[in-house]
Amino acid sequence: MKPPVFDYMVATDCDTAVAALARAGGEAKILAGGQSLMPMLNFRLLRPSILVDINRIPGFIQETPDSVRIGALTRHFQLETSPVIARHFPVLSCAVAHVGHLAIRNRGTIGGSLSHADPAAELPMMAVLLDATLRIVSSTGSRTVAARDFFLDTMTVALDGTELLTEVVLPKLLAQTGWGFEEVVRRHGDFALAAAAATLTLSGSKIVQARIALTGVGPSPLRATEAESLLVGRGLDENLGRRAIEAVREAISPETDLHASAELRRHLAGVLTGRALVAAWRRGRGG
Amino acid sequence: MKKMCDIAVTVNGTIYEATVEPRLLLADFLRHTLGLTGTHVGCEHGVCGACTVLVDGDSARSCLMLAVQVNGRSVETVESLGSIGQMNALQESFHAHHALQCGFCTPGMLMTATDLLRKYPLATDDDIRKGLSGNLCRCTGYEHIVKAIRAVVKAGEKQ
Numbered sequence: 001m002k003p004p005v006f007d008y009m010v011a012t013d014c015d016t017a018v019a020a021l022a023r024a025g026g027e028a029k030i031l032a033g034g035q036s037l038m039p040m041l042n043f044r045l046l047r048p049s050i051l052v053d054i055n056r057i058p059g060f061i062q063e064t065p066d067s068v069r070i071g072a073l074t075r076h077f078q079l080e081t082s083p084v085i086a087r088h089f090p091v092l093s094c095a096v097a098h099v100g101h102l103a104i105r106n107r108g109t110i111g112g113s114l115s116h117a118d119p120a121a122e123l124p125m126m127a128v129l130l131d132a133t134l135r136i137v138s139s140t141g142s143r144t145v146a147a148r149d150f151f152l153d154t155m156t157v158a159l160d161g162t163e164l165l166t167e168v169v170l171p172k173l174l175a176q177t178g179w180g181f182e183e184v185v186r187r188h189g190d191f192a193l194a195a196a197a198a199t200l201t202l203s204g205s206k207i208v209q210a211r212i213a214l215t216g217v218g219p220s221p222l223r224a225t226e227a228e229s230l231l232v233g234r235g236l237d238e239n240l241g242r243r244a245i246e247a248v249r250e251a252i253s254p255e256t257d258l259h260a261s262a263e264l265r266r267h268l269a270g271v272l273t274g275r276a277l278v279a280a281w282r283r284g285r286g287g
Numbered sequence: 288m289k290k291m292c293d294i295a296v297t298v299n300g301t302i303y304e305a306t307v308e309p310r311l312l313l314a315d316f317l318r319h320t321l322g323l324t325g326t327h328v329g330c331e332h333g334v335c336g337a338c339t340v341l342v343d344g345d346s347a348r349s350c351l352m353l354a355v356q357v358n359g360r361s362v363e364t365v366e367s368l369g370s371i372g373q374m375n376a377l378q379e380s381f382h383a384h385h386a387l388q389c390g391f392c393t394p395g396m397l398m399t400a401t402d403l404l405r406k407y408p409l410a411t412d413d414d415i416r417k418g419l420s421g422n423l424c425r426c427t428g429y430e431h432i433v434k435a436i437r438a439v440v441k442a443g444e445k446q
Contacts, residue, residue: 003353034351038353041310101420106347
């Protein structure tokens with residue numbers, strides 16, 4: 001239970017970090033909060049040639065007229081307690097309080113959580129729900145990718161070994177948008193057995209935009225697009241809610257593991273979606 | 288043999304200089320290099336919380352940090368809270384409420400509670416339980432630990 005040998009360097013800016021990644025030719029690992037990487041090193045599931053420690057690059061939460069930019073090194077506890085996040089993305093404030101325990105939220109970073117992409121993690125689901133744009137740099141340039149195109153498979157994202165996620169951009173929600181977040185865990189702070197989140201943008205008593213995201217029910221977080229389209233143009237009632245729940249259950253293919261059966265996860269995904277939609281509807285209506 | 292690293296770390300107010308392997312865990316640095324064995328090592332993969340310390344004032348699992356990462360930083364361990372003759376209020380409360388039996392989880396519980404008390408109002412026992420959810424105790428059933436922390440919250444409200 002001790003890490004294998006590796007070299008270590010501190011990068012105090014992104015350019016230094018990506019230059020080191022390029023030099024190591026894909027054999028380096030970025031050390032951010034370390035809350036997933038360090039256990040994997042202790043178990044010797046990974047044997048990087050060098051760790052590039054980026055902890056001295058500061059995180060940031062910066063509001064622009066139409067978005068909020070979040071630096072990759074922003075710790076979960078910073079997100080949890082940020083007034084800017086609470087004002088513009090209360091669903092994210094709520095979700096991030098469910099990430100791990102305080103000691104984990106003090107260290108863990110948004111960039112690390114998204115890059116690691118645990119299939120039951122909350123922040124990848126938030127990125128997908130909120131249509132985040134991710135900024136990625138390498139020694140040869142930079143690019144942006146939509147969160148929905150970023151999560152490819154279990155712990156697999158659209159980053160090659162020489163690229164670094166540097167920033168998460170969240171477009172602000174439209175006026176009259178309500179939200180809901182629901183999760184089932186065995187113990188507070190654990191990874192979700194299943195979780196669902198929704199935003200509903202209303203015009204009067206009609207839904208004009210619906211977003212539903214799920215985690216823990218497949219290899220990657222996903223959007224329930226069929227359920228979303230069912231909701232648009234209508235008002236939420238019991239019948240519509242039931243149809244949305246059915247659409248979610250049909251859209252997912254959860255797995256059975258030690259923690260829960262596929263059947264239980266499919267059941268939970270529906271129940272949690274229903275609750276998240278009711279909460280989003282109530283908040284959107286101003287209740 | 289990989290390159291060794293020179294570090295200077297403030298631990299419980301004292302500056303220590305050392306040359307360490309990059310892969311040395313902070314927990315092992317504290318226990319083996321500095322001899323501060325108050326920090327206990329349980330699972331070594333960030334599940335049990337026994338090795339929790341404060342890094343620049345924030346709780347962190349010392350099995351999930353490298354010694355090289357705390358170069359230039361300040362670390363506080365359970366030894367910083369008090370001594371057997373002079374326990375701090377939290378330690379006194381653990382003692383008064385029988386919040387430990389074997390004592391293995393206690394250093395992590397104390398350091399986690401120290402951070403929780405600073406950051407959260409802990410208005411309900413449920414809040415305290417959620418805050419302690421990352422620290423495993425196999426003796427007490429947690430009940431007395433929650434009571435001990437509740438008493439410290441109450442004492443703080445009176446002041």
